[in-house]
Structures are given as C-alpha cells and as structure tokens.
Amino acid sequence: MNGTTSAPVVEGRAIVQDYHVPGSMFARATNVRALKGIDFRVEKGRTLAIVGESGSGKSTLARIIALIDAPTEGELLIEGQPVDIRRKRPGPALRSKVQMVFQNPYGSLNPRQKVGDVLMEPLVINTDVPAAERRERAEAMLSKVGLQPEHFNRYPHMFSGGQRQRIAIARALMLNPSLLVLDEPVSALDLSVQAQVLNLLADLQDEFELTYVFVSHDLSVVRYIADEVMVISKGEAVEQGSREAVFANPSHPYTQSLFAATPVTDVEAIRARVARRRAARALQPA
Amino acid sequence: MALLTIRNLKVTFATATGGFTAVDGIDVHVDRGEVLAIVGESGSGKSVSMLAVMGLLPDTASVTADEMTYDGRDILAMSSAERRRLIGREITMIFQEPIASLNPSFTVGFQIEEVLRLNLGLSRRAARDRALELFRAVGIPEPEVKIDAYPHQMSGGQCQRVMIAMAIASNPRLLIADEPTTALDVTIQKQILDLLMTLQEDYGMALILITHDMGVVAETADRVVVQYKGRKMEEADVLSLFEAPQHPYTRALLSALPEHATGDRLPTVSDYFQQEAAR
Numbered sequence: 423m424n425g426t427t428s429a430p431v432v433e434g435r436a437i438v439q440d441y442h443v444p445g446s447m448f449a450r451a452t453n454v455r456a457l458k459g460i461d462f463r464v465e466k467g468r469t470l471a472i473v474g475e476s477g478s479g480k481s482t483l484a485r486i487i488a489l490i491d492a493p494t495e496g497e498l499l500i501e502g503q504p505v506d507i508r509r510k511r512p513g514p515a516l517r518s519k520v521q522m523v524f525q526n527p528y529g530s531l532n533p534r535q536k537v538g539d540v541l542m543e544p545l546v547i548n549t550d551v552p553a554a555e556r557r558e559r560a561e562a563m564l565s566k567v568g569l570q571p572e573h574f575n576r577y578p579h580m581f582s583g584g585q586r587q588r589i590a591i592a593r594a595l596m597l598n599p600s601l602l603v604l605d606e607p608v609s610a611l612d613l614s615v616q617a618q619v620l621n622l623l624a625d626l627q628d629e630f631e632l633t634y635v636f637v638s639h640d641l642s643v644v645r646y647i648a649d650e651v652m653v654i655s656k657g658e659a660v661e662q663g664s665r666e667a668v669f670a671n672p673s674h675p676y677t678q679s680l681f682a683a684t685p686v687t688d689v690e691a692i693r694a695r696v697a698r699r700r701a702a703r704a705l706q707p708a
Numbered sequence: 709m710a711l712l713t714i715r716n717l718k719v720t721f722a723t724a725t726g727g728f729t730a731v732d733g734i735d736v737h738v739d740r741g742e743v744l745a746i747v748g749e750s751g752s753g754k755s756v757s758m759l760a761v762m763g764l765l766p767d768t769a770s771v772t773a774d775e776m777t778y779d780g781r782d783i784l785a786m787s788s789a790e791r792r793r794l795i796g797r798e799i800t801m802i803f804q805e806p807i808a809s810l811n812p813s814f815t816v817g818f819q820i821e822e823v824l825r826l827n828l829g830l831s832r833r834a835a836r837d838r839a840l841e842l843f844r845a846v847g848i849p850e851p852e853v854k855i856d857a858y859p860h861q862m863s864g865g866q867c868q869r870v871m872i873a874m875a876i877a878s879n880p881r882l883l884i885a886d887e888p889t890t891a892l893d894v895t896i897q898k899q900i901l902d903l904l905m906t907l908q909e910d911y912g913m914a915l916i917l918i919t920h921d922m923g924v925v926a927e928t929a930d931r932v933v934v935q936y937k938g939r940k941m942e943e944a945d946v947l948s949l950f951e952a953p954q955h956p957y958t959r960a961l962l963s964a965l966p967e968h969a970t971g972d973r974l975p976t977v978s979d980y981f982q983q984e985a986a987r
Contacts, residue, residue, distance in 0.1 A: 475893040476864075583750070612749040612920055617964040617974035624973070639893055642923075646966035646974065683898035685923025687965060689951050692926050696947050699930070702909065703741075 429502045430463040431601050431633040432487060432520075437461075437496035439482050439657075456482045458657040459496070464650065466600070467627065469634040471648035471665075473641065473680070479657040481605055484637045488522040488603040501600065514548035521594035525606035527586035531578040537564070537589055538574035544596045559596065567592045567622060584615035588622065595626065605637045620647060641684045645669055653677045711882055711914050712761070712799075713737045715775040719756050722768045730756045730769075732938040738882065743908060743915045745929035745946070747922065747961070753938040754918050758884050762795055778882075797827055800875040804887035806867035810859040816870045817855035823874050842873040846903060865896035869903070876907055883908070886918045901928055922965055926950060934958050 437460040445451035456479045464470040474480040485491045486498065492508040499505065500519055505512065521544075524530040531540060541560035545551045551559070561571045567588040578586055587607060594602055604623070608616040620643065626632060638644050644651060644665075651668040653661040653676065660674040672678050686692075719731040731753040738744045748754040760771045761783065776783045778794060786794070803809045811819060817839055824835040836855075843851035846869040859867055868888060875883055885904060889897035905928060908915045917928055925932055925946065932949045934942040934957065942955040953959045962968065963975045 475895060613922065613961060614749060614964045614976050614978075617966075617976045618978070620966070621973050621976065640966075641894070642966040679895060683895040685897075685921070685927045687923055687926040687950065687962075687967065689947070692947055692950050695927070696930075696945075 430465050430499070431501055432635065433463040433499040433502075434460055434483075434487070435497040435499075437483065437486060437493045437498065439479070439486065439491070440494040456657050457486075457493070460652075460654075460657075460659050462652055462659070462662070464601075464633055464635060466633055467631045468649045469627070469636055469647055470650045470652060471636045471638060471644040472652050472654060473638060473644055474654035475639055475680075477656075478654045480637050480639075480654050483654070484522070484603050484605045484635065487520070487601075487635050489516065489520055490522070517548055518597035519599055520601045520603065521597060521599040522603040522605065523587070523590050523594050523607050526610055527583055527590050528610075530590050531586055533578055536575050536577055537569075537581075540578070540589060541593055541596055544593060548597055560592075563592045563596060566595070566626070568618075582615075584611050584619060587611060587619055591619075591622065591626070595630070598630070599632070601633045601635065603635045603637075606639070607636075608643060609638070609640065616643070623647065641680060653680070709740050710737045711740045711742075711779060712916075713775055713777050714757070714761070714773055717757055717760060717771070717773040717776065719753070719760050719765065720770050722770070730938055731760070734935070734938070734940055736933060738914045738916055740881070740914055741908075741912045743905075743917065743928055743930045745917045745919060745925045745932045746935060747919060747925055747932060748935035749920055751937065752935040754935050755886050757935075758801070758886065758916060758918060762799065762801055762884070763791055764801075796823075797878040798880055799882045799884065800878065800880040801884040801886065802868070802871045802875050802888050804890050806864055806871050806891065807859055809871055810867055812859050815856050815858055816862065816867075817857075820870065820874050820877065823877050827878050838877070839873075842877055843870075845876070845907070846870075846873045847899075848873070863896075864892055865900060868892065868900055872900075872903065872907070876911065876913075879911060880913060882914045882916065884916045884918070887920070888917070889924065890919075890921070897924075904928070922962060934961070 437457055438455065439457040441454045441456055443452045443454055460483060462470060472480045472483060486493050489505065489507050489512050492506070497504055500516065505516065538557070538560050541563055542556045545556045545559065561574060564571055564573055569585065569588055578589065581589065608619050611619060627634060636647055648665045651663060651665050652659050653674065655676045661668060661672065661677045668677065672681055714734065714736045717731055717734045718729065720727045720729045734757050736757065746754045756765070759765050761776065765771065773784060778799065783791065810816065820839045820842065821835040824830045824838050825832070830838060839855060840851050843855060848854050848866060848869050854862065888904065889900050892900060901924065904915060907913065917924065919925060929946045931945050932943070933940055934955065936957050941957045942953065944954070949958065950962065953962055960975065966974060
C-alpha cells in the first residue's frame with residue numbers, strides 16, 4: 423500500500439489533555455497534563471503503533487482518537503475533517519468511521535447480551551438497516567473473524583479470551599469503519615492466541631483497507647504489526663518514525679531503555695547468560 | 709539433590725458434569741538453588757500443580773501423586789499442622805496480581821510484620837526492624853515512609869516488591885512465583901526479574917517460575933518444563949529448549965513469538981497440530 427500522497431485517515435495537531443484533580447481538605451486542586459502536545463498522522467491502510475508504559479498517556483491518546491474524550495487543546499482531523507466532539511456530538515456517520523477495541527475482552531462485552539445482539543447493536547444505534555439484514559451481516563461477520571454462525575445465540579461467558587477478543591473485533595467492524603483504535607488488544611491473551619488474533623488483524627486490514635492505531639507496551643508485537651511507531655513517555659512523543667528506523671536505531675534514551683528491558687529469546691543471549699551463571703556458581707563455596 | 713520431587717501428580721476437580729482432570733500425570737523436580745520455569749498457556753495446569761503442592765486448592769479438587777516429597781519428607785502424608793510449618797516458611801509463593809494479593813485495609817508494614825510475628829515469632833519491634841531490612845533488600849525506595857503506606861498508595865511494581873519481601877521473610881528454600889510479572893510493564897518486569905534472580909542467588913533459594921512468556925523463561929530459567937492441557941510435553945535445560953526444541957508444541961510456542969516471525973503471518977499452535985495430523 424503506497425498511499426503517501428493520499429489524505430491521512432486520522433491526524434492530530436498539538437493534542438493536549440489535562441485532567442483536573444479536585445482539591446480536598448489537605449490538597450489544593452491541580453491540573454495534570456497527561457498529553458503535552460502530540461502530533462501524528464496515519465495514512466489509509468497503515469498501522470501506527472503507540473508505545474509506552476502505564477501512565478505514559480498512550481490510552482488517553484487512544485480515547486481521544488476514538489472520539490470518546492475531547493482533548494483540552496489541539497485539533498483532531500478524521501479523513502481531513504476537523505472534529506470537535508465538545509462542540510458537536512459525533513453523529514452516526516462519524517461514529518461509523520472510528521471504532522475501538524479494548525484491552526480486556528472480559529470487561530468489554532456485556533455478560534447478559536448474546537453475541538448476536540452484541541454485533542447487531544451498533545447497527546441498531548447508528549443505522550436503519552432492517553432486522554433481517556442486521557442478522558445476516560452479524561452472521562457474516564462472525565465467520566469473518568473465525569467464529570461459527572451457531573455462536574450467534576451464545577453468551578460471552580461461553581467463550582475463551584481469544585474468542586471474546588474476536589467478538590470485540592467483529593463488533594468494531596460492523597459499521598465498516600475506516601479507522602480502528604486498538605488499545606492493547608492482545609495483552610490479555612496467551613502467546614499462541616495472541617498470534618491468531620494478530621494474524622486476524624492483519625487479514626482484516628488487507629481485506630477492508632483498515633487503518634489501525636495500535637496501542638501496546640510490547641515491542642515484539644509492535645515490531646510485527648506496525649508501519650509507523652510513536653513512543654510516548656510522560657505525555658510527550660519522545661520518538662516517532664517508521665518501524666524500521668525506530669527499531670534499527672532508537673535515538674531517545676527512553677526508547678533505548680524499553681529495548682533493554684524487553685526479554686531476549688535469542689539463543690546466543692541465553693548461552694551467555696547460562697555461562698555467566700555457571701561462572702558465578704563456581705566462585706561460590708558449595 | 710532434589711529439593712522438591714513430584715511424581716505422577718493428578719488433580720481432578722469435581723464439577724456438575726463430572727470430574728475434570730486439570731493435571732494429568734505430571735512429574736516435576738527442582739534441585740536446591742535451581743531456577744525451574746514451568747511454561748504453558750491458560751488451562752495447561754501449570755498453576756494448579758503448584759497450588760496442589762501449597763495445599764491451596766479448593767475442596768472440590770482431589771490430589772493424588774505417587775510421590776510428593778520436600779527434602780525427603782512426604783508432603784501428602786503430613787498432618788495439617790506439620791504442613792503449615794512447611795508452607796509459608798520453607799516454601800513460599802507469590803502471585804500474579806500484586807495489588808489483589810495485599811489486603812487493601814491494612815498498611816503494607818502491618819501485613820509483612822504479621823507474617824514475621826506469626827511465622828517467626830518475632831516481637832513487634834523486631835518484626836518492624838526486620839520488615840525495614842526486607843524492604844531495603846527488595847529495593848523499595850524510602851522504606852521508613854513506605855512501610856506505613858496502604859497498597860493503593862503504591863504502584864504495581866512496588867506492591868510486587870512487598871509480596872516478594874513477604875515471601876523471603878522466612879529465608880525459604882523454595883520460592884514459587886506464579887506469573888510474577890504478567891501484570892507489569894516491561895521495564896518494571898525487568899527490575900522484578902532481576903530482583904528475583906539476585907535474591908535467588910544470594911539466598912541460595914530454589915525458584916519455580918510459572919509463566920506463559922517465553923521471554924521471561926529465556927532471561928531466568930536453568931531448566932524448563934513445558935505443559936499443555938495438564939500433561940508435560942517437554943523438559944530440557946533452557947539452552948537446549950531454545951536451540952533444539954524436541955516437541956512440536958514447544959516449537960509452536962517458540963515460533964508464535966512475534967520476534968521470530970519470518971513471513972507475513974505468525975505460525976500458531978493450531979497450525980502446528982494440523983501439520984502433525986496431516987503427517
């Protein structure tokens with residue numbers, strides 16, 4: 423996909439988010455600046471990975487991009503159009519363009535709602551598609567994400583974590599969005615299930631030309647899925663660039679420390695560690 | 709010199725639809741001062757087998773084994789009083805959710821001092837001093853201040869340090885860590901793993917690390933047991949496991965690591981089982 427000249431699907435200009443912490447008997451009210459002016463743009467069919475630790479502001483940014491929270495300052499453009507959800511609530515058309523998948527598939531599905539209803543609800547709220555077609559589309563989407571049509575009438579508790587994340591992804595795709603915001607979508611999953619969900623996301627991106635904003639703290643996942651990488655620390659984008667550039671030559675000390683902390687599964691590294699340990703043991707009296 | 713030996717462990721849970729076998733004939737042994745990693749995905753029975761050793765399973769579980777000995781002593785034949793003296797002193801355990809493992813209503817200092825007073829019979833003052841010493845050993849900043857903090861006032865990494873301090877309070881000879889870093893960021897994970905390894909070497913403890921993360925295994929283990937659906941798939945020293953995994957499931961787990969991706973797609977475990985079935 424070579425869309426360098428096309429308009430970005432999503433663009434942020436100097437996004438700032440403040441959280442107001444109310445005062446109490448002992449503390450004065452303060453403002454916490456969670457995002458300190460973030461710029462980014464993602465073109466159609468590309469994946470921007472936002473990397474950072476807890477408290478870095480990465481999920482705050484994801485919520486702004488997903489039109490859940492309004493930024494304190496700055497401008498957000500979806501498909502070239504400025505969006506200000508504080509002034510005007512997003513209508514069905516805009517809601518259909520941007521959808522979100524959350525980290526915890528155990529918390530993001532209503533336990534009392536059947537899977538079919540989970541998938542049809544976005545259509546009920548945002549479109550006037552007739553009931554029969556809603557059902558048809560939901561069943562088609564189930565098989566798209568690797569589930570069976572007979573899963574339609576089951577409840578979320580009857581599914582494993584990986585299957586639930588597939589349901590959450592299916593729900594996000596029901597409105598044919600152009601942008602999917604994924605907040606740590608595979609962090610709660612087992613390694614092999616994680617691989618399946620990442621494969622699914624890659625397939626869906628190809629099929630629907632989806633644009634992803636992928637929030638993660640796991641660099642090995644980011645290396646696999648991202649085109650562009652933005653590293654956030656304490657509300658600031660400390661490093662931004664193509665995946666190749668960031669991984670080949672991380673320039674900011676924070677990015678370097680993230681790389682240093684990521685476990686190495688390389689055989690040579692293990693060999694060195696085992697040798698170090700053996701040497702340390704030989705020195706110790708038995 | 710095996711410290712803990714388990715042979716043919718079976719754990720079955722009574723459910724409404726009949727018995728469910730979570731662990732089906734597992735053999736595990738760990739030597740003094742050794743780091744053993746037990747790797748597996750959810751449902752592999754990796755936690756259940758260690759909870760069986762600790763006696764922490766609910767009443768619906770039935771535990772049988774041909775042998776379960778600690779330092780030559782039969783754990784299954786012990787009286788519960790004897791077992792209590794062993795568990796929590798010589799064998800201790802830390803869990804995945806550090807914040808959930810601590811009682812939110814008491815200060816962390818109170819909770820660790822309670823362990824010291826009950827398990828080691830220390831006086832209040834001695835317990836306080838020892839708690840401060842342990843906080844320093846596990847690298848909690850400003851121990852004098854933090855000892856009076858409540859769990860919610862500390863970060864996840866700090867809470868896990870408190871749990872580790874509690875677990876090493878009695879100088880155990882075996883520490884079982886069940887997914888100790890899963891809930892933590894990579895940089896904090898690194899710090900906690902480094903801490904566990906340092907303590908393990910300094911105290912000469914054996915460490916059983918239960919994890920699903922091959923990266924954690926690569927950075928810590930001497931020897932590795934791979935479990936799948938309650939059975940042991942493979943056992944090897946860490947280098948052989950990564951260099952030449954024998955079992956197809958282990959190969960599948962290793963190739964599902966995103967950093968080992970060669971093409972556009974990540975191989976998944978089910979791909980491997982299909983290949984095996986097709987042969």
